[in-house]
Amino acid sequence: MQKKKKAYKGAGRATDFLITIPGFLLYSFLFMVPVCMGFYYSLTDWNGVSKNYNFVGIQNYIKLFSDSRFLGSLGFTVKYTVLLIIGVVVISLTTALILNSKIRCGDFFRSMFFFPAVLSLMTVGLIFKEIYYRAVPLIGEWLNIEVLKTNILSNPDLAIYGILFANIWTASAIPMVLFYAGLKNVPMDLYEAASIDGATFWQKFKSITVPYILPTFSMVFILQLKAGLGVFDYIMALTGGGPGGATESIGTLIYKGAFEERRFGYAVAESIVLLVMIAAISLIQVKMTQNKEVNE
Amino acid sequence: MKKRLNIVLGAAIVCMALSGCSGQEETQTSADVSTQAEEESQGSEAAASGGEAVELEMLLHKVEVTDIMNTMVEEFHKEYPNITVKVNCPGDTKTVLQSRAVANEMPDLVTFPYDNDFLIYATDGFFEDLSEEPFMKENITEETYLDNQIDGKNYFLPVLSNASGIYYNVDMFEEYGIEIPTTLDEFFEVCETFKENGIIALSCSDQETWTLSALADRLTGLIFDDKGELFQDIADGKTSAVDSEGMRKVGEIFLKMRDYAQPDSLGVGYEQAINEFANGETAMMYQGTWLLPLVLKANPDINVSVFPLPAEKAEDTRVGINMDLGIAVSVDSEYKEEAKLFLEWLSTTKNAQKLADMEGSPSLIKGVEAATPQFASLVELMDEGKSFRISRAYWKAGMVSEINNVFQRLLVNKDIDEFLLDLDNSVKMIYNQ
């Protein structure tokens, strides 16, 4: 048996190598080449339009670390990301768990909970703006909660939650599907055995479900980490960075730098720093969960 | 499994087939437009006029004038059958133009407003110098000609302008027996009258950041004739915003207007503000000429007109204007002569009048009459020369979005001194980076 297993490991190596080539080439050429070109621009003073530009070395990066605007928006972005990840993970996991249990009208609920994902961002922006402007203040009056009586997007302290709510509302659908697919992998007989042993729901969740969905959790975590640290479109759709710059994220800063202030090279340098940050956090996360996962 | 293979193969084949044919299309459009256009217009009068058949691409930045521009282009084609102008309006022109510049495939004709985002293409050498063209010298007034120069050269034909003023609900003004104000004090008296009667005088859309700078750049122009010197001096350390009397006044007016606006104006979006004005919930709204069709769409029955935002003294009242539509010719275009021919045709009084009649905005071409009755009082001032270019075009790129934030913070904190300090810091940050 041992010998045969070894034979298997070697078998098809050439095939495995060959079938990865098309993906590798396509990706290298159409993805990595532009990224490298982009990286090169971060070492220049290119304004994003002109035919001429100068090579300035790492000057953009040096400037970056003393840029008060960049550092200021970093705080907002980190807060936003933490809340986004918590919100999306809690909601999508809870929903997936419930949808995975025995319920009536499962198909209906699954489609319903998936629905937010199909709305385009422009629609989401329009609708939530109206809701915050007209519907939420009514609820505020009704429950007599002072802060809800005015549009929360106009309140520098609360605008972040307004954006977060809309973001979590749309962004939870896909992770829900991912968790749902992950839960389908948990062998039912493990649950049955645990039930016979008299395990509680929480015990079963902790020792059976969690190890199986940890890989899914890692995926969701990393994807939301990226979405959160790079957040830009939801802010543009709801507050445009306002009121008074209270919801300025690194993403909006990069956008403004590249396309309004015409400092393309500098904006790309900001993106590269963002890239390194996300990659570093992800790597730590992966290393931390790796040994807890169920791996054959 | 077989089924899957079939689908996959099918898709692959379709993909290849299409890449083949679209590849052909590609070469046809980019390399040899003339042949294609020739084929198309074969049998028409193309031969009669003698010219080679040419297709020009015009990148249009205003979605709302697409149909109007198409009509104009057809008229032109009737007179010059060998030239076809294809209007291309993909939305978000700023991004599209940038991508075309990067790809080195600039459209033959480019339209744009007088705005730093687009003027940069002129300074970066993407547009043809039109200074010496006869139609530039003859068909627009000398004042407009000089006004639209960049580094002493004219890179575009200015066609339409916008102008800003106070939109007001005529019926509400009549109901309370209110006269059109001619000074700033009178204007605030009008606001006060409405307030006493329990009516919100002004529709403000302070959540929509661009509407803040759109008021700010007109106020700075009206109050202290801002041509960008103030910010430059602040950046150079020659002065401080705190010492600027003009800027202090602008901040005060800005804030005072909010006394008569919706109580939660920072939470009001642009569409919401328009709807409130159109439905008679508010009496006035400060905006540009582009607002009229939107108000009429929200409520076709509203009796609306416009008066200029008055200055402190009646004789100082001037109207803030900005070119809304200018057309440039790309320096790399293969058909520069044909493109210029189109500009020459469009800048004749007859054709410019046709365009202005359909579009409704004040025209920048010599001899064109005002088309929209609501704008009469604005156009009157413009004809008297009592107008000024809004100041944003003089500011450094990036200042507009920064000033949105500064003014929003003013509305949150309601403190003029803090605002001036804030502005001072922001200017230094943007100008010195």
Next chain:
Amino acid sequence: MKKYVCNSVKYIYLFLGCLLIALPLYLTIANAMKTPQQLSQNFFALPESFYLNNFAEVISKANFFRYAFNSVFITVVGVALIQIIVPFTAFPIARRMGTEPYFKFLFYFITIGIFVPFEVKMLPLVKLMSSIHMLNPIGLILLYACGALCQDIFLMVGYIKTIPRDMEEASAIDGCNRIQTIWKIAFPIMKPMLATLLIKDTLWIWNDFMMPLLILNVSDKYWTLPLFQYNFKGTYSVDFTLAFAAFSLSIIPMMLVFIFAQKKIMGGLTTGAVKS
């Protein structure tokens, strides 16, 4: 009793969730059936009548069907391409990255792409595509295929790793060659994740605005539906009622894709067969 409480909590959660989702859904459809004036008067009210003119106007706009066809074509071919490349690339990586450096390198090389902000490669992409004369739908499809690769490989590799190798090993022992093994054993195993990716990628390509704007702006004959919808937005205005009608129309195919694909996710794994 406990079970009863547990069940009630579940249904209350589901019910509240549905309510929260139904309101925006209602607003989208209700406002698609109003005139601009009705919309400006009350955004939340029910439409006064079953007013379908907005839909009719959207559909009757010049070239609507051309844009719809372009959207369908780009989405279908793009997603098909992704669904071929991803399993063939992900499976060897997942099975060999632990032991062989090439596959490990490939995994990190591709997944690093997840972290690249779009701005970095936005303009270079246009430059590159223009230099190889690919500013057309085919170029866009290729870009989608490789843009999806980083997230999809990451998700797929993570998924495959959770599945025991026993069946592949058994089939190898039974004398199947590698291709046969992947075809007969690995594909069915990957199905739930493939279906998930199908949903994710279809949605992304269908709704994407930026890439078509950059790549297909040369002529409106290439336009996709998002570009068409964006044109309801003027320089200073949005044509709300028409925009909502256009959005409502473009939602329908996506819901159909989801309903089709979610069956695959559910029925996907042959739980009994992989007992170790």
